[in-house]
Amino acid sequence: xxxxxxxxxQARDAGLLPDIPVAVISSSLVQDFPPGFSxxxxxxxxxxQSVQGRMATMPQVIAADNxxxxxxxxxxxxxxxxxxxxxxK
Numbered sequence: 899x900x901x902x903x904x905x906x907x908q909a910r911d912a913g914l915l916p917d918i919p920v921a922v923i924s925s926s927l928v929q930d931f932p933p934g935f936s937x938x939x940x941x942x943x944x945x946x947q948s949v950q951g952r953m954a955t956m957p958q959v960i961a962a963d964n965x966x967x968x969x970x971x972x973x974x975x976x977x978x979x980x981x982x983x984x985x986x987k
Contacts, residue, residue: 915953919984921976922954926962956983 924947951958959976961969 918955919980920953920955921959921980922950923959923961923973923976924950926960956980 926943947958947960956979959972961972
């Protein structure tokens with residue numbers, strides 16, 4: 899959370915994504931929020947997933963029950979799917 903605002907500015911300043919395939923893997927978990935923020939956690943997660951999903955050029959993958967980094971097989975499978983969907987484009 900300490901670098902969240904800086905990350906927001908970096909993303910904004912990066913401009914539009916190039917015309918390339920984009921896969922998005924989102925975590926279903928919301929963790930590491932500061933104390934007292936629990937009331938807005940679900941809303942923040944839902945909004946973040948919505949924003950992430952709009953960046954994708956293929957169906958968004960939601961890692962259920964744990965973080966996306968805890969599922970390396972899902973990351974590999976999504977990459978393989980992205981290559982297969984975009985082969986020859």
